[in-house]
Amino acid sequence: MQKGSELKYLIALKAIPMVGDILARRLLAAFSSAENIFRISVSDMLKMPGVGKNIADHIHGNKDKALALAEKELEYVEKENIKTVHFYEQNYPERLKHCIDAPLYLFYKGDFKLNAKHVISVVGTRSSTVYGRNMCSKLIKNLKLSDLQIVSGMAYGIDTAAHQAAVEESIPTIAVLGHGFNHLYPPENKALSEKIIQNGALLTEFLSFEKPDREHFPIRNRIIAGLSDATIVVEARSKGGALITAEIANSYNRDVFSVPGKVGDRNSKGCNWLIRTNRAMLLESAEQFKYYMNWESEEKPQKQTVMNMVLDPKTQEVFDFLKDNNECDIDKICRTLNLSMNNAATILLDLEFQGLINSLPGKRYCLKI
Incomplete structure (x- = not known):
């Protein structure tokens, strides 16, 4: 079904008294399309759980008026170059x-x-x-x-x-x-x-x-x-x-x-x-x-700053380890690089002061890149 046709029936469905977005989607799930809802009989609609006679009668009794309103609305949309998107299109806001x-x-x-x-x-x-x-x-x-x-x-x-x-x-x-x-x-x-x-x-x-x-x-x-x-x-x-x-x-x-x-x-x-x-x-x-x-700014890359800094061998080793592992805790850094807890903490604090790494909850660290 073409977008314009489906949109017309969606507008008409929403225009019917007592039909909101939640009920409309339940009806659409049961009857496959908005057009089908307008074509189905009251007796068949009543077979759907949760649809009482009052709602079924409202849809049946107001469908012609609702469709006329929807057609008029689509004429206005086209005349004013208004764009549309409906729930069942792939580009609807996720x-x-x-x-x-x-x-x-x-x-x-x-x-x-x-x-x-x-x-x-x-x-x-x-x-x-x-x-x-x-x-x-x-x-x-x-x-x-x-x-x-x-x-x-x-x-x-x-x-x-x-x-x-x-x-x-x-x-x-x-x-x-x-x-x-x-x-x-x-x-x-x-x-x-x-x-x-x-x-x-x-x-x-x-x-x-x-x-x-x-x-x-x-x-x-x-x-x-x-x-x-x-x-x-x-x-x-x-x-x-x-x-x-x-x-x-x-x-x-x-x-x-x-x-x-x-x-x-x-x-x-x-x-x-x-x-x-x-x-x-x-x-x-x-x-x-x-x-x-946990969103990063659109600022000049930190990598450029890092390239211009001179780090001592052990500090460079920790920095490179974080670069390769994205994020890790201090215990893993100590085990992998054979560092004492005091040495690792000193190096990490130095990197943090230089603005090269972030300290995260749970004694975890990651690069500011």
Whole structure:
């Protein structure tokens, strides 16, 4: 079946009342395709476990209206040159595909690399402070990672700061919208949205006519969390979308980080609560983030520095051993190179001071290469 045809039936299926992403995928697993769901009889649908008469009647009674809406939406997509990807295509974002409630389809404008190597979501309060915006910008600008994407929601405050920092650093950034493409919220971010499209994308699961209603934003937060390897919260109040995104990211078993703030500051209550309840790791810098994620910077190779350094024979021997073995503990270094524990510890400390190796938990070491 061609993509356009399948997408039409997926849009129609989602447009039926009571059918969400999870139920839709259960139906698709049972009946092989979205088109089959619209062709099957109510009696055959009722044979599927978990599908009651109410749902079957809803699908049967609303299918013509839903298909007409889907056809209209596809006409709009073609007219506006909007790109699409649905759950059953190979290039659907891999991280998002592993989420139980991943959207059936996505619409986007711009250049959206669907499976970048490093994807980070940055979220926070709309009522951000100068401190929060500066911290957000500093984190993003100091990441210096190859094939990096920054994901946020283009709301006021921290979301806007995250997108702006990414644009300034020429880092692709994805703005996940809480409405369809016939709207733009907030309207003040129109100029920013145009810059995002040039190096990134505007992304939504909502149909073109759907407005930026209040209930849409918590729904879109699962996409922000699901697209990302990790979520960073910069300034969050005790309630709000940033905490929802963090909770969703935790439910997806993704890493969550929180920038601490002043005790008693209303914009920091959410961040401090995430840290205090072990729902997020305390984050103070981009270097700290990369260390926790075990990601390497896109900086000039350490090998060049090593070539210009003169090491004594024993130190060179330890260095070469780590180079060949990637990572190992001090006991193995002592046994293999016939070193005493004191000598090995002294050499390793010297290499660490020279910035050539990293000390890892459990008395393990690896090169900074």
